[in-house]
Amino acid sequence: MIRTDWTMAEARAIHALPFPDLLHRAQSLHRAHFDPTSIETASLLSIKTGGCPEDCGYCSQSAHHQTGVTATKLMDTEEVLAAARRARAAGAQRFCMGAAWRSPKDRDMDRLCDMVSGVAALGLQTCMTLGMLTPDQVARLKEAGLDFYNHNIDTSPDYYARIASTRTMQDRLDTVEAVRKGGVKVCCGGILGMGETEEDRIAMLVTLATLPAHPDSVPVNLWNRIEGVPVEDHARPVDPFALVRIVALARILMPASVVRLSAGRTGMSDELQALCFLAGANSIFVGDQLLTTDNPAAWKDADLLARLGMRVAPVGAAAMADAAE
Numbered sequence: 001m002i003r004t005d006w007t008m009a010e011a012r013a014i015h016a017l018p019f020p021d022l023l024h025r026a027q028s029l030h031r032a033h034f035d036p037t038s039i040e041t042a043s044l045l046s047i048k049t050g051g052c053p054e055d056c057g058y059c060s061q062s063a064h065h066q067t068g069v070t071a072t073k074l075m076d077t078e079e080v081l082a083a084a085r086r087a088r089a090a091g092a093q094r095f096c097m098g099a100a101w102r103s104p105k106d107r108d109m110d111r112l113c114d115m116v117s118g119v120a121a122l123g124l125q126t127c128m129t130l131g132m133l134t135p136d137q138v139a140r141l142k143e144a145g146l147d148f149y150n151h152n153i154d155t156s157p158d159y160y161a162r163i164a165s166t167r168t169m170q171d172r173l174d175t176v177e178a179v180r181k182g183g184v185k186v187c188c189g190g191i192l193g194m195g196e197t198e199e200d201r202i203a204m205l206v207t208l209a210t211l212p213a214h215p216d217s218v219p220v221n222l223w224n225r226i227e228g229v230p231v232e233d234h235a236r237p238v239d240p241f242a243l244v245r246i247v248a249l250a251r252i253l254m255p256a257s258v259v260r261l262s263a264g265r266t267g268m269s270d271e272l273q274a275l276c277f278l279a280g281a282n283s284i285f286v287g288d289q290l291l292t293t294d295n296p297a298a299w300k301d302a303d304l305l306a307r308l309g310m311r312v313a314p315v316g317a318a319a320m321a322d323a324a325e
Helices: 008-015 019-033 077-089 106-121 135-144 169-181 198-209 240-253 270-278 298-308 320-324
Strands: 038-048 094-099 125-129 148-150 185-187 190-192 217-222 258-261 283-285
Touching (some): 008 198, 008 240, 019 240, 038 077, 038 258, 077 094, 077 106, 094 106, 094 148, 106 125, 106 135, 135 169, 148 217, 185 217, 198 240, 217 240, 240 258, 240 270
Parallel strands (some): 038 283, 125 148, 190 217, 217 258, 258 283
């Protein structure tokens, strides 16, 4: 049963379960909705880097921070499609395009829509993250063939003001709702390791799990240390078992959502990633880079999945029908 009425008390109690019981519950739900031996793969390309007017304290692309990231213009469509072909050849099923904007300008919409339709024509699932969207922009991207839109809430409602002041949590939730109502699948998760408490991490997941509909995809990111951003002053490493507990809680609260291990995998051991898969994570980014941070090499991911006896999931394989084959 998919619930959207979870309480913080319920989530805290689940999160605090003995580790074997927590993983058993998460794995049981995972098997009820997915093939536990398959992993979805996505590739991420920065189509417009740096110069973002937002002041998100964790981000190397903010114009407010001195991080050494050089601002670029929006890429040409053919450059993006060439990158999408390389991603497809490397085994990606979904191609995500990210632009460092507060929101896209109307003058850019034609090119963005051309990118979406071009990537879709290659047989890849399409995803974009462009900042805040209006309903009209959602409609245009949907018509062009956009499958997913990523717009993370980043952290808990209470902690959000500590990491950004140029937009609010409600701004983010409004875009998520506009995307959902516009018929585009929602990709929405958060970041761990920015100085937040355990309570903040649980509250972030409860916020997602009590939306009118759960996100179709829930990215779980570990903050990558970046010099020159405010979060650096109070960030602290995430205990490996704490990460697994959050992955398991995401799986339990949102059992039919894809849970993606996103940024931070270069700092995870193979054993930690395997525990996260056991806890219900069933998607990863492939490719050497995620926007401005590193990602494990393709051969490492292929070797890990082979050693675990796991495989890349068929495109769109999210249901019991696939698990039963």
